[in-house]
Every structure is written in structure tokens, then in C-alpha cells.
Amino acid sequence: MEHTYRVTEIVGTSPESITHAVRNGLDRAGQTLRNLDWFEVTEIRGHIEDGEIGHFQVGLKVGFRLDDTDGSGGG
Amino acid sequence: MEHTYRVTEIVGTSPESITHAVRNGLDRAGQTLRNLDWFEVTEIRGHIEDGEIGHFQVGLKVGFRLDDTDGSGGG
Amino acid sequence: MEHTYRVTEIVGTSPESITHAVRNGLDRAGQTLRNLDWFEVTEIRGHIEDGEIGHFQVGLKVGFRLDDTDGSGGG
Amino acid sequence: MEHTYRVTEIVGTSPESITHAVRNGLDRAGQTLRNLDWFEVTEIRGHIEDGEIGHFQVGLKVGFRLDDTDGSGGG
Amino acid sequence: MEHTYRVTEIVGTSPESITHAVRNGLDRAGQTLRNLDWFEVTEIRGHIEDGEIGHFQVGLKVGFRLDDTDGSGGG
Amino acid sequence: MEHTYRVTEIVGTSPESITHAVRNGLDRAGQTLRNLDWFEVTEIRGHIEDGEIGHFQVGLKVGFRLDDTDGSGGG
Amino acid sequence: MEHTYRVTEIVGTSPESITHAVRNGLDRAGQTLRNLDWFEVTEIRGHIEDGEIGHFQVGLKVGFRLDDTDGSGGG
Amino acid sequence: MEHTYRVTEIVGTSPESITHAVRNGLDRAGQTLRNLDWFEVTEIRGHIEDGEIGHFQVGLKVGFRLDDTDGSGGG
Amino acid sequence: MEHTYRVTEIVGTSPESITHAVRNGLDRAGQTLRNLDWFEVTEIRGHIEDGEIGHFQVGLKVGFRLDDTDGSGGG
Amino acid sequence: MEHTYRVTEIVGTSPESITHAVRNGLDRAGQTLRNLDWFEVTEIRGHIEDGEIGHFQVGLKVGFRLDDTDGSGGG
Amino acid sequence: MEHTYRVTEIVGTSPESITHAVRNGLDRAGQTLRNLDWFEVTEIRGHIEDGEIGHFQVGLKVGFRLDDTDGSGGG
Amino acid sequence: MEHTYRVTEIVGTSPESITHAVRNGLDRAGQTLRNLDWFEVTEIRGHIEDGEIGHFQVGLKVGFRLDDTDGSGGG
Numbered sequence: 001m002e003h004t005y006r007v008t009e010i011v012g013t014s015p016e017s018i019t020h021a022v023r024n025g026l027d028r029a030g031q032t033l034r035n036l037d038w039f040e041v042t043e044i045r046g047h048i049e050d051g052e053i054g055h056f057q058v059g060l061k062v063g064f065r066l067d068d069t070d071g072s073g074g075g
Numbered sequence: 076m077e078h079t080y081r082v083t084e085i086v087g088t089s090p091e092s093i094t095h096a097v098r099n100g101l102d103r104a105g106q107t108l109r110n111l112d113w114f115e116v117t118e119i120r121g122h123i124e125d126g127e128i129g130h131f132q133v134g135l136k137v138g139f140r141l142d143d144t145d146g147s148g149g150g
Numbered sequence: 151m152e153h154t155y156r157v158t159e160i161v162g163t164s165p166e167s168i169t170h171a172v173r174n175g176l177d178r179a180g181q182t183l184r185n186l187d188w189f190e191v192t193e194i195r196g197h198i199e200d201g202e203i204g205h206f207q208v209g210l211k212v213g214f215r216l217d218d219t220d221g222s223g224g225g
Numbered sequence: 226m227e228h229t230y231r232v233t234e235i236v237g238t239s240p241e242s243i244t245h246a247v248r249n250g251l252d253r254a255g256q257t258l259r260n261l262d263w264f265e266v267t268e269i270r271g272h273i274e275d276g277e278i279g280h281f282q283v284g285l286k287v288g289f290r291l292d293d294t295d296g297s298g299g300g
Numbered sequence: 301m302e303h304t305y306r307v308t309e310i311v312g313t314s315p316e317s318i319t320h321a322v323r324n325g326l327d328r329a330g331q332t333l334r335n336l337d338w339f340e341v342t343e344i345r346g347h348i349e350d351g352e353i354g355h356f357q358v359g360l361k362v363g364f365r366l367d368d369t370d371g372s373g374g375g
Numbered sequence: 376m377e378h379t380y381r382v383t384e385i386v387g388t389s390p391e392s393i394t395h396a397v398r399n400g401l402d403r404a405g406q407t408l409r410n411l412d413w414f415e416v417t418e419i420r421g422h423i424e425d426g427e428i429g430h431f432q433v434g435l436k437v438g439f440r441l442d443d444t445d446g447s448g449g450g
Numbered sequence: 451m452e453h454t455y456r457v458t459e460i461v462g463t464s465p466e467s468i469t470h471a472v473r474n475g476l477d478r479a480g481q482t483l484r485n486l487d488w489f490e491v492t493e494i495r496g497h498i499e500d501g502e503i504g505h506f507q508v509g510l511k512v513g514f515r516l517d518d519t520d521g522s523g524g525g
Numbered sequence: 526m527e528h529t530y531r532v533t534e535i536v537g538t539s540p541e542s543i544t545h546a547v548r549n550g551l552d553r554a555g556q557t558l559r560n561l562d563w564f565e566v567t568e569i570r571g572h573i574e575d576g577e578i579g580h581f582q583v584g585l586k587v588g589f590r591l592d593d594t595d596g597s598g599g600g
Numbered sequence: 601m602e603h604t605y606r607v608t609e610i611v612g613t614s615p616e617s618i619t620h621a622v623r624n625g626l627d628r629a630g631q632t633l634r635n636l637d638w639f640e641v642t643e644i645r646g647h648i649e650d651g652e653i654g655h656f657q658v659g660l661k662v663g664f665r666l667d668d669t670d671g672s673g674g675g
Numbered sequence: 676m677e678h679t680y681r682v683t684e685i686v687g688t689s690p691e692s693i694t695h696a697v698r699n700g701l702d703r704a705g706q707t708l709r710n711l712d713w714f715e716v717t718e719i720r721g722h723i724e725d726g727e728i729g730h731f732q733v734g735l736k737v738g739f740r741l742d743d744t745d746g747s748g749g750g
Numbered sequence: 751m752e753h754t755y756r757v758t759e760i761v762g763t764s765p766e767s768i769t770h771a772v773r774n775g776l777d778r779a780g781q782t783l784r785n786l787d788w789f790e791v792t793e794i795r796g797h798i799e800d801g802e803i804g805h806f807q808v809g810l811k812v813g814f815r816l817d818d819t820d821g822s823g824g825g
Numbered sequence: 826m827e828h829t830y831r832v833t834e835i836v837g838t839s840p841e842s843i844t845h846a847v848r849n850g851l852d853r854a855g856q857t858l859r860n861l862d863w864f865e866v867t868e869i870r871g872h873i874e875d876g877e878i879g880h881f882q883v884g885l886k887v888g889f890r891l892d893d894t895d896g897s898g899g900g
Contacts, residue, residue, distance in 0.1 A: 002162070002163045002164050002165075002171075002174045002205070003163055004160055004161065004162055004163065004174065004175050004178035004179070005160060005161040005163075005207075006158065006159070006160050006161075007159040007160065007161065007209070008081065008159075009081070009082040009083075009084075009136075009159075010079055010080060010081050010082065010141075011079065011080040011081075011082065011138065012077070012079055013077045013078055013079065013080075014077050015077075016394075017392075017394040017617075018393060018394050018397075018618060019394075019616075019617040019618050019619075019656075021077075022618075022646070022653070022656075023653065024077045024079065025079050026648065026651075026653065027651075028079035028141060029079070030651040036648040036651060037647075037648055038645060038646065038647055038648060039645065039646050039648060039653075040643065040644070040645045040646075041643075041644035041645070043415065043416075044415070044416035045413060045414065045415045045416070046397070046413065046414050046415075047412075047413055048401065048411040048412055048413060048414060048437075051401075051402075051405040051411060053397070053398065053401060053414075055077070056394075056397075057080075059082070061159075062648075063161065066160075066178060083156065084156070084157040084158075084159075084211075085154055085155060085156050085157065085216075086154065086155040086156075086157065086213065087152070087154055088152045088153055088154065088155075089152050090152075091244075092242075092244040092317075093243060093244050093247075093318060094244075094316075094317040094318050094319075094356075096152075097318075097346070097353070098353065099152045099154065100154050101348065101351075101353060102351075103154035103216060104154070105351040111348040111351060112347075112348055113345060113346065113347055113348060114345065114346050114348060114353075115343065115344070115345045115346075116343075116344035116345070118265065118266075119265070119266035120263060120264065120265045120266070121247070121263065121264050121265075122262075122263055123251065123261040123262055123263060123264060123287075126251075126252075126255040126261060128247070128248060128251060128264075130152070131244075131247075132155075134157070137348075166544075167467075167542075167544040168468060168543060168544050168547075169466075169467040169468050169469075169506075169544075172468075172496070172503070172506075173503065176498065176501075176503065177501075180501040186498040186501060187497075187498055188495060188496065188497055188498060189495065189496050189498060189503075190493065190494070190495045190496075191493075191494035191495070193565065193566075194565070194566035195563060195564065195565045195566070196547070196563065196564050196565075197562075197563055198551065198561040198562055198563060198564060198587075201551075201552075201555040201561060203547070203548065203551065203564075206544075212498075227462070227463045227464050227465075227471075227474045227505070228463055229460055229461065229462055229463065229474065229475050229478035229479070230460060230461040230463075230507075231458065231459070231460050231461075232459040232460065232461065232509070233459075233681065234459075234681070234682040234683075234684075234736075235679055235680060235681050235682065235741075236679065236680040236681075236682065236738065237677070237679055238677045238678055238679065238680075239677050240677075241319075242317075242319040243318060243319050243322075244319075246677075249677045249679065250679050253679035253741060254679070268340065268341075269340070269341035270338065270339065270340045270341070271322070271338065271339050271340075272337075272338055273326065273336040273337055273338060273339060273362075276326075276327075276330040276336060278322070278323060278326060278339075280677070281319075282680075284682070286459075288461065291460075291478060302762070302763045302764050302765070302771075302774045302805070303763055304760055304761065304762055304763065304774065304775050304778035304779070305760060305761040305763075305807075306758065306759070306760050306761075307759040307760065307761065307809070308381065308759075309381070309382040309383075309384075309436075309759075310379055310380060310381050310382065310441075311379065311380040311381075311382065311438065312377070312379055313377045313378055313379065313380075314377050315377070321377075324377045324379065325379050328379035328441060329379070355377070357380075359382070361759075363761065366760075366778060383756065384756070384757040384758075384759075384811075385754055385755060385756050385757065385816075386754065386755040386756075386757065386813065387752070387754055388752045388753055388754065388755075389752050390752075391619075392617075392619040393618060393619050393622075394619075396752075399752045399754065400754050403754035403816060404754070418640065418641075419640070419641035420638060420639065420640045420641070421622070421638065421639050421640075422637075422638055423626065423636040423637055423638060423639060423662075426626075426627075426630040426636060428622070428623065428626060428639075430752070431619075432755075434757070452687070452688045452689050452690075452696075452699045452730070453688055454685055454686065454687055454688065454699065454700050454703035454704070455685060455686040455688075455732075456683065456684070456685050456686075457684040457685065457686065457734070458684075459684075467542075468543060469541075469542040469543050469544075469581075472543075472571070472578070472581075473578065476573065476576075476578060477576075480576040486573040486576060487572075487573055488570060488571065488572055488573060489570065489571050489573060489578075490568065490569070490570045490571075491568075491569035491570070511684075512573075513686065516685075516703060527612070527613045527614050527615075527621075527624045527655070528613055529610055529611065529612055529613065529624065529625050529628035529629070530610060530611040530613075530657075531608065531609070531610050531611075532609040532610065532611065532659070533609075533831065534609075534831070534832040534833075534834075534886075535829055535830060535831050535832065535891075536829065536830040536831075536832065536888065537827070537829055538827045538828055538829065538830075539827050540827070546827075549827045549829065550829050553829035553891060554829070580827070582830075584832070586609075588611065591610075591628060602837070602838045602839050602840070602846075602849045602880070603838055604835055604836065604837055604838065604849065604850050604853035604854070605835060605836040605838075605882075606833065606834070606835050606836075607834040607835065607836065607884070608834075609834075661834075663836065666835075666853060691844075692767075692842075692844040693768060693843060693844050693847075694766075694767040694768050694769075694806075694844075697768075697796070697803070698803065701798065701801075701803065702801075705801040711798040711801060712797075712798055713795060713796065713797055713798060714795065714796050714798060714803075715793065715794070715795045715796075716793075716794035716795070718865065718866075719865070719866035720863060720864065720865045720866070721847070721863065721864050721865075722862075722863055723851065723861040723862055723863060723864060723887075726851075726852075726855040726861060728847070728848065728851060728864075731844075737798075767842075768843060769841075769842040769843050769844075769881075772843075772871070772878070773878065776873065776876075776878065777876075780876040786873040786876060787872075787873055788870060788871065788872055788873060789870065789871050789873060789878075790868065790869070790870045790871075791868075791869035791870070812873075
């Protein structure tokens, strides 16, 4: 039985740090997607307000395993 | 409260111009997605028919803000 | 009437070959998506178990035509 | 019978717009090549004269189907 | 005498078209820089407001010839 | 009135973390540039001294809005 | 005597496998070009028909040695 | 205890297929490296002899887990 | 005497942060390599377990100075 | 009258230096192509024989202006 | 005290060689910028006149240390 | 018998020219590696001292044929 994965792209944000922005994005993704398996950072950007970092914006590809749509496996 | 965004990838088409293809793609995306926020052109291609441009095909990444799934904010 | 396409990203797997991994991924995608039109290989990776290839993991972008959401076309 | 395509690279130019530069380049390519099938924009540059855009210069890869060299197909 | 060029990066914007955004950006650059010679589009993005394109945002590298700092030529 | 932005490239450094290097670089940029609007991380490198990280060196593109050079707007 | 090589870009196709698409493309290239020396896969795409892979489409750069145009060698 | 991995780059070859070239390269790597964990295809090239594919040459990054150099864990 | 450097590629991991993953990877590299001089982050990925980040996995190129193999310098 | 340019890809070689390899390749291209206008280095490789550089192999894109095929200009 | 660096992009030219074009560009940059620290070649192009190389045009990113704007260090 | 190659990455340096930096790096690599077969330039950088180029630093991937580990061939 060969699994297939789907990859979705999100942007997590945080005023604190790059690592927090990753965690925030994955937390939100986990509210609607099951079987999250891996992520990959695609870009690190941010918004500046009054000379300070307003938010880090971290682009993420998130991979998750697709359930088989029937009992016989699939692929 | 930190927002999370999702990025979806579409291809808009137009026989007229690159700019029209962008607009057509975003119009169609707006029929099913709320809170569209930004886009980015990823590729510009086209199909040639009888020596003329049949359609411009413009790849777009489109970002939109995810609603919070409950009232307490989230990720 | 200008069609719009959506591009989704999946990872197909197979212990046998790169070509099988592509076919497995597209078979699974076809279970839930209509109007599949083209694909593009984005990466070829694999997992090694006991010195042997456990699975080829082939990243794919898959394009499919969006239905018009109403009878008047759209874009 | 499997078709083979050739990809040639050209630069179309226009003082008016990016879309015109694409059309101009493809028109010229069609004077000497048959069976043009698709194109892809590879770069968008331009020349500035007296502070104005002299020409847009749009790089294009243009694909066209190769005729079979004999009647038995080929590949 | 070998000329040296400097390359500056700007983002031109327009609600109308990609080509207008390029022209707007170069017009503004020409207000403070002399000897503009060429440009290259580095990215095409945009902001969406109420489901419509608010602005195209076109990244541009703009090259201009440096004046010699003394009469003897230089670098 | 269409705004034009300029993008400057800097390298921020810190012995502590990647996030600190971003903040240090932006703080320094803000001493001489007004209207800072966004940044993008272009590379993350570092110097090693005696087997320890001496400094993180984080490349940043920083975008800022150009003031209009006269009262009539411009491009 | 230093040889010069030319690089041409083709797309080979096959309904069977990626490897067959490479072979088909090179077979066709060999019908009109002499002294083929190497190839490089630039992209792997495909067309989907009725949910099945219609054709793999494999982009190839193919290098071949240019004959000297006169007896004295050349470039 | 956090594992560290090393990534080595090899080129596997085969006259038969891309998949065989991957397997041949990994077989050879496994003769001298332990704990092979994953691979990633970086390029697919080949040598042409008398108009036929002499060898597929498939570039691979191969990751393997580093043993801890002492019993207390490490990096 | 011109120094030559070698560049090795590793993946450092940490459940805590991206910066920790860099430090862990460099600590481990320093157990077997002398004269470490610089590093460059090549990718930031991670593994997700039960909806939480299991480990950040940070790819690193690490440069170190090669000793001369004899007393006369080299190269 | 808008000119169209074609871009051809060659590999120039030299045992002496990178610059010589560029010159050799362009000399050979000039034997069969008119109106050469610009070039761009795409890759620098080489072959090693008995521990010495046998040849530098420098990939070049070479642009040349297409003649109009009739007297009325064209694209 | 953490230093911040700025990166500027120039194009150096020379009719003689790639290396000369780098030196010419850096000489010119040094006439107006202090504390130059490193450079990186971003592209190698050239202009062809009458079948001969008119000029090599070598794109360079040049990094230089920013002075602190006051005595207390800064960022 | 299919050969497998390993690719190692080095940085050669020279105060004189890019070509010298390549030669210096390969000379040093040849002191410890047998069967060097090809190289590829991956980046060209340099260090600036007192406004002059201190060293060119040329990144190189160097490929060499792995010996079979036993008499029967291998991977």
C-alpha cells in the first residue's frame, strides 16, 4: 500500500521570532488538517511598523498523509 | 492574535493580455475564497494556435487570511 | 469564456520506480479531483531502509480545470 | 506515435507593452517555423533612452512540434 | 575607459496593468538618478482589496552608468 | 497617486540568534532610512570562531516608500 | 584545436515512462543532428487524459560537437 | 539527544534507466557508509555514444545519520 | 600561500528552535573536523509528530580550511 | 520596426582560461551566425585529466538579431 | 557591538577578461564607498561588436561595513 | 560494470585571477583524492582588503570516480 501525501502552503506570523511564526502557522493548520507529517520553510519575510518588526511572516509548505478513500488501499 | 494565511496556486487565462489573465484568475478565485490578500505571478506561458496566441496562461500564488476556527483566536 | 485552473501539490510514492510513484500519486489525486489536466515533477526523493530504497517519493504539481460556479461562465 | 518538440529561445521587443513584445516575437518566429505550439516567458527586461522606456525586451522559449522525417513515425 | 554601472532595486506600482507599474517605477527613479540605461523585472506581485486588484507591484532592477569621479576616467 | 518603493540589501549580525541578527540589521537601517515597510531574508550564514558561532550573518532585503520629490505626486 | 559544442532543447514524449520519453526524444534528435554527445533533463511534465497519464513530456538539453567549418580548426 | 546527519553527493550510472542509476549509486554508497536514511535526485544527465544513450548519470544527495562520537550523546 | 577550503553538508536538529538546530549541527561537526570557518543555511525543514514540531531539521553547508599536506604550502 | 533576437546556446572550450573558452566559443559561433549582439555565461565546468585541467567548458547563451524576412519590417 | 553591512550591486566592464572587469568595477566602487569587505559575482555577460567581444560585463554584489552613526554602537 | 562518482565541494583561492583560483583548488584536491574527473564552478566571491582584491574565492564541485571496493565490480 503506497501512501500519497498532499502539500499545502501557509504563512505563519509572529511578532516575536521566526521559530514562533513557524509554530503559530502549524498550530492553525492542525486545526483543520489531520496527519500532518513534515514542513519546509519557503520564505522568511516581515512587516515593519514605526521602524520595528510588526510581524515575522514565514512561508511554509506542510505535508500530510492522505487517507485512503476506500478500504482497499489505493495509492 | 497572529493571523495565518493560506496560499493557493491557480492559472488564469486570457486571449488578450498578461494583465487580463491575472484579473480573470483572481475573479474566479474570489468566487470560492474569502479574504484574498495578495498574489504573486509564478510563470507566464501561453498556447499558440495557427501561429497566433490562443491564450496567455499566468500562474499565480494567491494568499488569503484564514478565519480563526473558534472565538479565542488561535494560530 | 476563459478557464481557470487550480494547481495542487502532492507526493506520490512507490517502492518500484520513479514512474510508478508518479502514477500512484495521480491515481490517488483522481479519486477526489475532477478534470485533471497536467502534472509537473517538482522533486524526486526517497527513503532508504536497511540500505535499500524503501520508497521513491516524487513531488508533483497537478493542474485541473475549475468548473464555472454558475452557468454564465466566469473566469 | 510519440511526437518530439523542439524549444527555441527568442527575444521579442516593443516600445508599447510587455504583451506587445510577446506578440511581436511570436509573429517573427512564425515566419520561419511551423507548428508553433506553446511559449514561456523567461525574462522581462528593457532599454531606457532619455529616461523613457525605449523597448521592452521579453525573453521567450517557444516550443514547436517536429515533423517526422519519414512516413513511419519515429519519435 | 571602462564604464561601471550601478544597479538599484525598486518596486513600481499601478492599479491598471503590469506595464504601467513598470513605467511608474521608472518615472520615479528618473527623478533622482541620471543615466538610466536598462531595467529587468524581478517579480510581479499585487495587493487585493475587496476581491479586486488594488495595485500591481512590480519589482525592478534598474541599471545606470556611474559618472567618472574625476576627469581621468577611472573604473 | 502610485507609490514607488526602493529595496536596499543589508546584512545584520548577532552572536545570539537568527532573529536577533534580523532585528540588529533593521535597527541600523532605521537610523538612516525613513518609511521602512517590509523585509525579506535572502540568506542565513555565519562565522565560526574556535568551533563556536561567532556571528550569525543574515542577509535582508529591506523595502521603504520613496517620498514624492514634489507636491504633485509623481510615480 | 578546441571544440565548440551546441546545445539544443527538445521535449521527448512517451505514454510509458520517463526513461522512454528520454529515449524517444534523443532518437528523433539523432535523425537530424550528428555528433550528439550528452543530454540533461530540464523538466518532467505530462498530460493527463481521462484521469490517466496520456504522455510523459521530458525536457532535454542535448549537446553536440560542431564540425569545424574549414580544415584549419577554428574555435 | 539530537541526531546530526551528513549529506554526501554522488552520481549513480546505468545504461538501462533513471531508476537503475539511482539504485546503482545507492548500492555503491552503502558499501562504505552506514545508516543511510534518505536521498534526493539533484540532476539527471547522460552520455550519448553513437546516437544511443551510453549511460544515464543521476546526481544524488544521500543523507546518513552520524554516530555519536562518545557515549554521552552530543550534537 | 593560498588556502583551500572544503565544504561539507550536514543537517542539524533540535526540538526547540531553528537557532538551536544550527548550534547542534555545528557542535557535532566540530567533534570530527578542525578549522571550521563558516556556515550557510541551505534549508529549514521539520518533522511533525502528533500535531507538534518533533524536530527542526536545518541543512547547513560548513566550510573549513584544509591543512597543507606538506610543509611547502600547496594549494 | 521592432527587432526580434534569437538566443542560441553553445559551450566554448579552452585549456588555458575561462576567458579564452568564451572567446573560442564566440569565434566559432561567428563562423555561421551573423549579427551577434550579446552573450551570457550560463555555466563554467571543466574536464580533469591526470590531475590537471584538460579543458575549461564554458556554457554561453548568445543573442543575435534576426534579419527581417521581407522588406516591410515585421516583428 | 554588532556590525551591519550594506550590499550594493554594480556591473564592472573590461574588453580584456572577466577578472579585469571585476577589478575595474571594484576600483570604481572604492572611489565613493569606504570599508569594502567582500564581493560576489552575480552574472557574466558581454557585448559583441563586429563579431568580437566589445566588453565583458560582470555583475557584482559588493558588501561594505556601515559606520555606526553615533558613538554608542548601534546595530 | 557501472561506475559511481562522488562529488566533493571545495573553495579554491588566488589573489591573481578566477582561473588561478580554480587551478589552486584542484591542485590541493588532487593531493588527497584520486581519479578526479570533472569540476563545476558554483560561485565566485572574493575578499577585499584596503580597497583591493585580497583573494578570489571560487566554489567548485569536483567529481571523482569511486574505486570498486571488491574485484567483482559493484555499484
